[in-house]
Amino acid sequence: MLTQFTTWDIVRNLLEGGKWTLLLSLLAFFLGGVTGLIIVLLRISPNRFLRVIAKVWIELFQGTPLLMQLFIVFFGLSLLGWDVSAWTAAAIGLTLFTSAYLAEIWRGCIEAIPSGQWEASASLAFSPLQQMRYVILPQALRIAIPPTVGFSVQVVKGTAVTSIIGFTELTKSGTMIANATFEPFMVFGLVATAYFCLCYPLSVYARHLERKYHVAC
Amino acid sequence: MAYEFEFAPVLEYTDLLLKGAFFTIALTAVGAVFGIGLGIIGAVCRAWRLQPFAALFAVYVELIRNTPFLVQLFFIFFGLPSLGIHIGEWEAAVLAMVINLGAYSTEIIRAGIASVPKGQLEAAASLAMNRYESFRYVVLRPALQTVWPALTSQVIIVMLGSAVCSQIATEELTFAANFIQSRNFRAFETYFITTAIYFAIAIMIRQLMLAIGKRYISGRLS
Numbered sequence: 001m002l003t004q005f006t007t008w009d010i011v012r013n014l015l016e017g018g019k020w021t022l023l024l025s026l027l028a029f030f031l032g033g034v035t036g037l038i039i040v041l042l043r044i045s046p047n048r049f050l051r052v053i054a055k056v057w058i059e060l061f062q063g064t065p066l067l068m069q070l071f072i073v074f075f076g077l078s079l080l081g082w083d084v085s086a087w088t089a090a091a092i093g094l095t096l097f098t099s100a101y102l103a104e105i106w107r108g109c110i111e112a113i114p115s116g117q118w119e120a121s122a123s124l125a126f127s128p129l130q131q132m133r134y135v136i137l138p139q140a141l142r143i144a145i146p147p148t149v150g151f152s153v154q155v156v157k158g159t160a161v162t163s164i165i166g167f168t169e170l171t172k173s174g175t176m177i178a179n180a181t182f183e184p185f186m187v188f189g190l191v192a193t194a195y196f197c198l199c200y201p202l203s204v205y206a207r208h209l210e211r212k213y214h215v216a217c
Numbered sequence: 218m219a220y221e222f223e224f225a226p227v228l229e230y231t232d233l234l235l236k237g238a239f240f241t242i243a244l245t246a247v248g249a250v251f252g253i254g255l256g257i258i259g260a261v262c263r264a265w266r267l268q269p270f271a272a273l274f275a276v277y278v279e280l281i282r283n284t285p286f287l288v289q290l291f292f293i294f295f296g297l298p299s300l301g302i303h304i305g306e307w308e309a310a311v312l313a314m315v316i317n318l319g320a321y322s323t324e325i326i327r328a329g330i331a332s333v334p335k336g337q338l339e340a341a342a343s344l345a346m347n348r349y350e351s352f353r354y355v356v357l358r359p360a361l362q363t364v365w366p367a368l369t370s371q372v373i374i375v376m377l378g379s380a381v382c383s384q385i386a387t388e389e390l391t392f393a394a395n396f397i398q399s400r401n402f403r404a405f406e407t408y409f410i411t412t413a414i415y416f417a418i419a420i421m422i423r424q425l426m427l428a429i430g431k432r433y434i435s436g437r438l439s
Contacts, residue, residue, distance in 0.1 A: 063373075063419040065380035067391060068412040075404040079220045153283065160285035161381060171287055184295035192284045192292060199283035 005181045010190065017173025018194050024169060025156045025198075027091055032098025032155070033148075039103035044110060046128075054103065061100030066161050069093050074165050090162035098155055105151060109144040110136060146213060150206035153199045160195070170194055226401035227410050230393075237393030238414050244389055245376040245422065248314030252375070253368065255315060256322025257357070263323065264330040274323055281320035287381045289313050294385045310382040310389075318375045325367045329360030362434050369426040373419050380415070390414060 043054035061069065073096070074089035113136050121135040163172035174191035178184040227234075259278070262270035281289065293316075294309040304312070333356050341351035361368075383391035394411040398404040 060416070063377075063416045064412045065377040065391070065415055067380040068408055068415060071408040072405065072412060075408060079405050157283075157285040160287045163287070164381065164384060171285065171291075174288070175291070178291075178295060183299070184291070185297070185299040188288060188292040188296045192280075192288050195284045195288060196280065200279065203279070203283055 028094035035099035036102030252318025255319030259323030
């Protein structure tokens with residue numbers, strides 16, 4: 001059966017895929033942020049064993065392709081007897097990926113806080129947890145915001161790779177529509193435009209924040 | 218019944234994996250050389266405000282940095298033929314990697330050039346260096362030296378990103394892995410070993426770039 005696709009049909013289908021790209025990005029960024037916070041706390045903990053675990057975690061996820069991480073999550077979880085959908089695997093894979101990068105970014109920000117701040121708060125009888133909570137984190141957070149916003153662009157772009165494990169987001173929608181309409185130039189042009197519309201504002205905002213806080217982290 | 222891991226069915230295909238790894242490294246090497254070359258040109262155009270190239274490079278950098286590599290690859294491989302430009306999967310993969318790395322290294326090297334103090338150029342002029350000499354020895358070299366770690370990370374990111382080139386049937390490491398797991402039905406083990414190979418390549422590239430940086434960028438002028 002041959003169906004004629006109007007430009008509006010193409011755009012409508014792409015927007016439907018774009019919705020999932022947006023959802024996946026938000027979820028991965030949020031869960032990745034939570035996981036990343038745990039990892040960064042392990043990374044700077046006084047316990048050497050915990051530090052090594054966090055370091056290995058970061059090195060592993062930064063040193064291997066996102067596509068392989070997704071494959072391993074996808075096939076690995078099904079070996080454990082879980083019936084994972086492409087959506088679940090994509091969300092877990094991207095969360096792990098995001099957590100490693102965010103942890104590394106935040107470690108830099110925490111270490112940028114002069115050690116005198118730790119010492120001063122220790123001399124005020126703050127417990128290590130209190131020092132972190134009331135003295136270090138509030139300052140680190142300030143310098144962490146621009147690079148964190150900047151990294152969110154990488155998360156959005158990373159969602160494109162999940163199309164390969166069969167998650168129907170923007171890129172997958174684009175591939176399917178390109179196959180159906182035989183207009184790959186226009187379709188992938190539109191897909192690229194959609195990603196650009198998602199990412200460019202984030203990039204600009206990150207740059208703006210960087211200038212505003214006037215710090216490099 | 219618990220699953221039993223079997224790595225032997227993967228290791229039967231060691232030659233395929235090594236071949237794939239070789240092509241991934243070759244792709245990365247070509248992509249890195251031309252990508253960084255393009256980055257130097259772009260950075261100079263932007264730093265010296267050579268119009269209209271500076272504006273063109275600014276647009277190019279934003280376009281590439283705000284779209285996924287996979288979509289760039291699809292656009293080149295599937296999109297360009299409808300304009301009458303036919304390219305094979307290897308050319309498409311290399312082109313996409315060069316274009317992608319070119320954009321990031323333009324931005325990285327530009328930051329390096331901006332970090333060279335103006336006094337250095339004046340000093341070079343006072344030593345009767347011509348424009349080319351002062352650019353090569355006083356601007357480019359220290360700039361590359363400053364940003365070399367950032368460039369190294371970017372080359373590794375591009376190498377890892379090249380895994381998606383398997384989607385247009387470029388026969389690199391992931392392509393080999395996909396083929397092997399379709400034969401031995403050991404998807405997890407196959408991708409596990411492939412991931413380990415990628416990790417090893419990433420470490421290798423880091424060491425190699427470090428050595429190149431030491432030998433040719435930070436080394437003494439000869």
